[in-house]
Amino acid sequence: MQRVDGGVTAPKGFRAAGVRCGIKQAGPDLMLLASDVPATAAGVFTTNAVKAAPVLLSRERIDGGTAQVVIANSGNANACTGAQGMADADRMTELVASALRLNKDEVLVASTGIIGQHLPMEKIETGIAVAVAALSFDGGDAAARAIMTTDTRPKSIAVEFETGGKSVRIGGMCKGVGMLAPNMATMLAFITTDAKITPRALRKCLARSAEISFNCVTVDGDMSTNDSAFILANGMAENPVIDGEGPDTDEFQAALDTVTVHLAREIARDGEGATKLVEICVNGAATADDARSVAITIANSPLVKTAIFGRDPNWGRVLAAAGRAGAQMDPDKTDLYFGDVRVFEQGEPTRVDAEEARRPMLADELVITVELNIGEASAKVWTCDFSYDYVKINAEYHT
Amino acid sequence: MQRVDGGVTAPKGFRAAGVRCGIKQAGPDLMLLASDVPATAAGVFTTNAVKAAPVLLSRERIDGGTAQVVIANSGNANACTGAQGMADADRMTELVASALRLNKDEVLVASTGIIGQHLPMEKIETGIAVAVAALSFDGGDAAARAIMTTDTRPKSIAVEFETGGKSVRIGGMCKGVGMLAPNMATMLAFITTDAKITPRALRKCLARSAEISFNCVTVDGDMSTNDSAFILANGMAENPVIDGEGPDTDEFQAALDTVTVHLAREIARDGEGATKLVEICVNGAATADDARSVAITIANSPLVKTAIFGRDPNWGRVLAAAGRAGAQMDPDKTDLYFGDVRVFEQGEPTRVDAEEARRPMLADELVITVELNIGEASAKVWTCDFSYDYVKINAEYHT
Numbered sequence: 189m190q191r192v193d194g195g196v197t198a199p200k201g202f203r204a205a206g207v208r209c210g211i212k213q214a215g216p217d218l219m220l221l222a223s224d225v226p227a228t229a230a231g232v233f234t235t236n237a238v239k240a241a242p243v244l245l246s247r248e249r250i251d252g253g254t255a256q257v258v259i260a261n262s263g264n265a266n267a268c269t270g271a272q273g274m275a276d277a278d279r280m281t282e283l284v285a286s287a288l289r290l291n292k293d294e295v296l297v298a299s300t301g302i303i304g305q306h307l308p309m310e311k312i313e314t315g316i317a318v319a320v321a322a323l324s325f326d327g328g329d330a331a332a333r334a335i336m337t338t339d340t341r342p343k344s345i346a347v348e349f350e351t352g353g354k355s356v357r358i359g360g361m362c363k364g365v366g367m368l369a370p371n372m373a374t375m376l377a378f379i380t381t382d383a384k385i386t387p388r389a390l391r392k393c394l395a396r397s398a399e400i401s402f403n404c405v406t407v408d409g410d411m412s413t414n415d416s417a418f419i420l421a422n423g424m425a426e427n428p429v430i431d432g433e434g435p436d437t438d439e440f441q442a443a444l445d446t447v448t449v450h451l452a453r454e455i456a457r458d459g460e461g462a463t464k465l466v467e468i469c470v471n472g473a474a475t476a477d478d479a480r481s482v483a484i485t486i487a488n489s490p491l492v493k494t495a496i497f498g499r500d501p502n503w504g505r506v507l508a509a510a511g512r513a514g515a516q517m518d519p520d521k522t523d524l525y526f527g528d529v530r531v532f533e534q535g536e537p538t539r540v541d542a543e544e545a546r547r548p549m550l551a552d553e554l555v556i557t558v559e560l561n562i563g564e565a566s567a568k569v570w571t572c573d574f575s576y577d578y579v580k581i582n583a584e585y586h587t
Numbered sequence: 588m589q590r591v592d593g594g595v596t597a598p599k600g601f602r603a604a605g606v607r608c609g610i611k612q613a614g615p616d617l618m619l620l621a622s623d624v625p626a627t628a629a630g631v632f633t634t635n636a637v638k639a640a641p642v643l644l645s646r647e648r649i650d651g652g653t654a655q656v657v658i659a660n661s662g663n664a665n666a667c668t669g670a671q672g673m674a675d676a677d678r679m680t681e682l683v684a685s686a687l688r689l690n691k692d693e694v695l696v697a698s699t700g701i702i703g704q705h706l707p708m709e710k711i712e713t714g715i716a717v718a719v720a721a722l723s724f725d726g727g728d729a730a731a732r733a734i735m736t737t738d739t740r741p742k743s744i745a746v747e748f749e750t751g752g753k754s755v756r757i758g759g760m761c762k763g764v765g766m767l768a769p770n771m772a773t774m775l776a777f778i779t780t781d782a783k784i785t786p787r788a789l790r791k792c793l794a795r796s797a798e799i800s801f802n803c804v805t806v807d808g809d810m811s812t813n814d815s816a817f818i819l820a821n822g823m824a825e826n827p828v829i830d831g832e833g834p835d836t837d838e839f840q841a842a843l844d845t846v847t848v849h850l851a852r853e854i855a856r857d858g859e860g861a862t863k864l865v866e867i868c869v870n871g872a873a874t875a876d877d878a879r880s881v882a883i884t885i886a887n888s889p890l891v892k893t894a895i896f897g898r899d900p901n902w903g904r905v906l907a908a909a910g911r912a913g914a915q916m917d918p919d920k921t922d923l924y925f926g927d928v929r930v931f932e933q934g935e936p937t938r939v940d941a942e943e944a945r946r947p948m949l950a951d952e953l954v955i956t957v958e959l960n961i962g963e964a965s966a967k968v969w970t971c972d973f974s975y976d977y978v979k980i981n982a983e984y985h986t
Contacts, residue, residue, distance in 0.1 A: 238910030238918045268906055268918065270935035303903020304936045413907050490889065490977070498982030504702020507667055508812050511637030519637045519667065536669035537703045576978050578889070583897030583974075 206334025209315025608714025
C-alpha cells in the first residue's frame with residue numbers, strides 16, 4: 189500500500205468541485221462529488237436523537253446500497269429546521285439530479301454549520317449550477333476545502349494497493365473540529381474507491397473502520413446532529429469483486445482503515461483551538477467497554493485538557509478522570525505514563541521529577557498510557573488540548 | 588424558618604477556626620471544627636474509584652455514627668499518595684485528638700488541592716496547634732475561608748427553625764469550584780446542627796439532601812477523588828429526638844435542603860472562571876434518569892457553556908446536547924426556553940428574534956428549560972458558563 193495524491197478524486201472515475209455560494213461569510217461552502225458510473229454505497233450516521241434533515245434523508249437513501257453523487261454544504265447544518273428543512277434537503281438532491289440527469293435517489297446530501305436556521309435555497313440553487321460546471325478529476329482539494337467550517341486546514345488522503353492483479357485506490361476527505369465525540373462527531377467524511385465490492389462487504393468494512401477511527405475521536409464530548417460518513421465504490425478498478433471474508437477483503441479493510449484513521453487523527457489534531465494531538469491508550473482493562481470508557485473519560489476531561497494546554501504533567505487529573513469512568517479499576521494496580529515516562533506505579537507516585545515528566549508534553553503529539561493491569565482489553569482514542577482559543581472560537585461563533 | 592448569621596458556628600456548641608499553616612502559597616489553609624460534646628454524624632463521599640486517603644479514613648470512621656471534630660486542609664488533596672498518604676491522614680486526626688483530649692476515632696479528616704504530593708506534615712503539626720488555640724464560637728467565617736482553593740469567596744449559610752417547641756439551627760459551609768460533577772464534585776461540605784436526631788435519621792436526611800443539591804451541581808464534568816460532605820448533630824438544642832418519619836423530620840429535612848441547595852448553587856455560581864449561574868430544568872421526561880441525564884449532558888456541554896459565556900442564544904447546541912444524552916426524546920415534541928423566551932417548539936424554531944432570545948442571557952442567572960413532553964419526570968441541575976478564565980485557571984494551576 190502506498191500514499192498517492194488527489195484525495196477523493198484519486199480513485200478512477202470520480203470528479204469533485206468546491207465552490208462558493210454565499211452561505212458562509214467567506215470561502216467555498218458547497219461541495220459536489222460525483223462518480224461517472226453508479227456506485228455501491230454505504231454510510232454511518234450520528235446516533236444523536238436530534239438528527240438533521242440531510243441525515244434523515246441520506247440514511248434512508250443509502251439503505252438501497254447504491255449512490256452516484258454527494259452534495260454537501262458548510263455554514264448551515266439544516267438541523268432543527270422542521271418540515272421546511274426536510275423539503276430543503278430533498279430539493280438540494282433534486283437540483284443536483286436534474287443537472288446531472290440522474291434520479292434524485294442516487295444523490296446523497298450532507299450539511300454542517302449553524303443549527304436552527306433555514307438554508308438559503310436561492311444561493312444554493314445558483315451554487316449547484318456552478319458546482320456542476322466545475323466538476324473535475326482534479327477537484328479533490330477544492331472539495332475538501334468547501335466542507336470546512338472552523339477547520340484550519342483541509343483534511344484528505346488517498347492510498348493505492350494491489351488486489352487480484354489490479355491497482356485499487358481509496359480516497360477520503362473530512363471536516364470536523366468541534367462538537368466532536370465518539371459515535372460520530374460533527375464530522376462529515378466522504379470516501380471514494382474504484383474497488384469492485386458488494387454492498388454487504390462495503391457496509392461491513394465501513395462500520396468496522398468507523399469503529400476504530402471516527403468513533404475514537406473526541407474534541408469536546410459533544411456529538412453532532414449532522415455527523416455522516418459515506419463511502420462510494422464505483423468498481424472502475426475492475427478487480428475481482430470483493431465479498432465476504434478473505435485476503436482481498438483484508439487488504440481492502442487495511443487500506444480503508446489507513447484512510448479513516450488518518451482522517452480521524454487529523455480531526456483531533458485540528459480540534460478547535462488545539463495546540464497538540466493527544467492519544468489516550470488504555471490497556472489491561474477487564475472489558476473492551478471499560479477500556480473505551482476510561483479512555484474517553486480522560487479524553488473529554490476539561491481538567492486534563494487544560495493541563496495539557498499548560499504543558500503541566502498533572503497526572504492526578506488523569507487518574508481522577510479514569511476513576512470516575514465507571515470502569516473496574518484499582519489504583520493500587522494502575523500504572524500511568526506520559527510518553528515513555530512512568531509517573532504513577534501501583535498506587536504510588538514514582539520518583540520522576542517534574543522536568544522529566546514535562547518533557548513529553550513539549551512535543552506536537554502526546555501519548556498518555558494507562559495500564560489498569562486487571563484484564564486483557566485495550567482502547568485507543570484521539571483528542572486534543574483545551575485552550576483559550578477553544579473558548580474564543582465557541583463563544584464568538586454566534587447564531 | 589429564617590436565615591441567621593454565623594455559618595457552621597451558628598448552632599449551639601460548635602467552635603471553629605481557620606488558620607494558615609503554609610501549604611498554599613498564601614492565605615489560610617487549615618480548618619478545625621469542633622463540637623463541645625460528642626455528636627451524631629453522617630457523611631457522603633465521592634464515588635470515584637480513585638479515593639483520597641482522607642476519604643478512605645473518614646468513610647470508615649463515620650460508619651460508627653458519631654464524631655466530634657473535623658480537621659481539613661486546602662492546598663494538597665493527599666490523593667494518589669499510597670501508604671504514606673494513609674499514615675498522614677491518620678496522623679492528622681491523632682494530632683487533633685491529642686490536643687483536644689479525644690479519641691482519634693472521633694475525628695474526621697478532609698483534604699483538597701493538588702493530587703499526588705505528600706502532605707507537609709511538619710507544617711500541619713504546627714498548624715493544628717495554632718488552630719486548636721484559635722477555636723472560637725465566632726469562627727464560622729474563618730473556617731469557611733480556610734477550605735478555599737480556587738474559590739473566589741467563602742460559602743456558608745445558617746438557618747433556624749422551631750421543632751417540638753425548641754429553636755434548632757443548621758449551619759453549613761463548603762468549597763468547590765472546579766473538578767465538579769454530579770455524585771460529589773471536588774467539594775467539601777461541612778454541616779453542623781444542634782438538633783437531636785438519631786444516626787439513622789441523620790444519614791437518611793443527608794443522603795436525600797445531597798441528592799437534590801450537591802449531586803446536581805456540575806462545573807466541568809470532572810469528579811474529584813476527595814469529595815466529602817459531613818454533618819455533625821450535637822443535640823444541644825434539646826428538641827424531642829428526631830427519628831423515622833413525621834412532621835419534625837420533615838421540618839429538619841426542609842431546613843437541611845435549604846442549606847445544601849444554597850451551598851450547591853453558590854458552588855455553581857463560583858465555578859472556575861464563571862460569569863453566570865445557570866440552572867437547567869428538564870421536564871416531561873419518561874423517567875427520572877432520563878430527566879437527569881438530559882440536564883447533566885446539557886450542563887456539561889462545552890459548546891453550550893461557551894455559547895452562554897458569549898451571551899449567544901445558540902439553542903441548537905442545547906438541543907444537540909439533549910439529543911446525545913441517551914434519553915428518550917422526540918425533537919418534534921420538544922420545547923426549549925431561554926428564561927421565559929420560547930426558542931424552539933415541537934420540532935421547529937419559533938419566530939422569536941435574536942435580540943429577544945439574547946435578553947435572558949444578559950442577567951447574572953440564566954434558566955434553560957427543556958420540555959420533553961413525553962412523561963412526567965423532572966430534574967434540575969446547576970452549572971456555570973465556560974470562559975477564558977476557566978482555561979487560564981486550569982492551565983496555570985501547576986503541579
